[in-house]
Amino acid sequence: MSPERWQQISRIFKSAISLDGEARAAYVADKCGTDELLRSEVEKLLASHRQASAEGFIGGRAADDGAVLLVDEVEEQKAHLNKGQQLGAYLILDQLGAGGMGEVYLAKDSRLGRTVALKVLSPDISADKRRMRRFRQEAKVASSLNQPNILTIFESGEVEGLTFLATEFIDGETLREHLRHKRLEVAGTIDIAIQVLAALDAAHEARIVHRDIKPENVMIRHRDHLVKVLDFGLAKVTEKRSDALTGHNFSTEALTEFKTTPGVLMGTINYMSPEQARTLEVDERTDIWSVGVLLYEMVTGMMPFAGPTTSHTLVQIIEKEPPALTRMMEAPAELQRIIRKAMAKSPDERYQSAKDMALDLKNLRKQLDLGEVLARDDTDHTDNGSEKKRVLFVALVAMVAATAAIFAVNVWRASRARPSVIVPAATPVVADAERRLTYWITVQKFREGKYKDPYTVAGEINFEAHDQIRLNIRTPQAGYLYIISEGPRDGSAVPEFVILFPSPTANKGSSLLAPDQQIQIPEQSWFIFDTQEGVERLWLVFAEDAVTELETVKEFANKQAKGLITDMTQNKVVHDFLTSHSTEKPNAGKGDTLTTLTTSGKLLLYPVRLEHH
């Protein structure tokens, strides 16, 4: 197909898609005239569109769709040993687990009669020089460290063509598993962190940087909660920090090590330090960062940096502050300070040694024992009461955490990205009989190849291509809010609508707003004007009761990508609703920086017009 033909088809398709039934057929027939071939092309495409959206064709992520391809590849690589089998001096008792590197067995060393964990590498990994280097490194590094919080390595070697590593066996679980089923007490959290830091302190003393501290690599023994740090496979022996080149030394070594086999549980980039994410040279302070992240997660139950994709996460690690702790927990202020310090973006602003950080934690631990620094007002001292309180607190945290994270990030972004913007004060409480809502638009003009400082306007001004905006709304009273964008009409009868709010992420998919709630769309980025001139409308619908029509469409649209209403019937429902209620115009009071809309009815409906030339 020639590009010209393609453009021709796409122009007709674009408009036809927003029509249905006869109107669509008529439109297509009209546009195609006598060109039968063109008409059949367009109709085929429209049918494909229907089918593709019904089937959810390429609706997910390619990585998920493609992941299944790797399952076979990984399964073929495993070595299998059975219970009762003898491998050299070791008698296999049970299988403990399997990973991409190989399998782990519980075994008995018949020479000494002791029980060990036996890690057996898959044959194909043994043939891989780089991964063997990693394996040997783990054996070498960890066995050179003799510290109770570091897993002891007994022996490594080769027998019957299989490479193995025998370590002490810990009857316990990883911190990851631990976190999955248990929410930790603040004191317990601190105890774990102190022990991890003790392990790191010993490693750092020996100039070894672990580089891969994460909950999967921390084990907790059932019996006494003794913590063991595992997996020095990525560890690096460094120069003393003062001798090392700092800053701009571009090294991808740490990261290329991540290119092990598909399926190796190296999956977590969430604990990487900013310098690791930037592939800069790292030193022991990268481990301090990771312990900060670990603490953050233990306290809040959430990872501080976790985007939908790897790239998002990396960008967050490098440039964003994590969601504020105060919003999510009632941990002592001192613990929050310690976490913030460990997670300073610049290594120079972090704790400079594991010892220093451990010292602060130990002091805090002592104070906690004395009951001195509980930040919250704990007046209820009866056992029963505090237990209840705790249960409630845990439930609350679980409920609030997810939204708080998103919210906090937004608040942070908003405050950081646009320091000059003044958020208007709350509007006064309104009478029951009326609906009221205020909105303002944050604008960033694009001039001479650069974005200017953002500022707010009360409403409609003219925009130019590449200008970007955000819409902010505050409602003094509770009510149901819907924001719908109406695209340019392209000459067709029914324009294309997109439900912008609520979305699955915004307000947790609910249209119900609390009094004085403030929202911003887009939640995280901006609406950017393209070069196509015209008028777009953002419809604001604010109602005392949920709007049945819009709730139905919303349910549908929220399942689609970004609120797009792919179904033409539903698109028309929105169109009809807006048209039939547009007659009752609210009173729009424009201030300098915000517009207040008021109506005497139960439903407020208003189009924010965005013109651009």
Place this chain on the structure above:
Amino acid sequence: MYDELHRLARRYMSRERKGHTLQTTALINEAYVRLVDQKNVHWANRSHFFAISAQIMRRILIDHARRHAYAKRGGGAQQVSLDEAATVTSTRSSDLLRLDEALKTLAEMDQRRSQVVELRYFGGLSNEEIAGVLNVSENTVTRDWNMARAWLYQQLTESAAN
């Protein structure tokens, strides 16, 4: 036929519990490593970064699919068992390969629309973010996506029928 599909789906799901998340993670890792391996690339901004990640993810998946399709055709040394899982995965690998081909054809006619698909499907970006990367409105992205997806769907169903 319907039962057969259900059986496949069940089998697929049971495998999924075992390896799925891990595999997705592995793929993402691989993409990341390749991304940072590109020493000479100077990331102009995050848009650039996103665009490149999407491209890399696409290449990785296609590489895997190609290897997979080759092995399943008997090119590999190991014996091919014709169980359901093998059928499912080989279908998936050939789907991916055909999608890649169709996307290349689309790029020749319409660069932007093919990019929208690449960013969204391979890069995992939202329309809003794609709008940012391509510097167009979100509505434009939505329209581009609709058109491109319909066309790709058509190409794949037609080539499957032949």
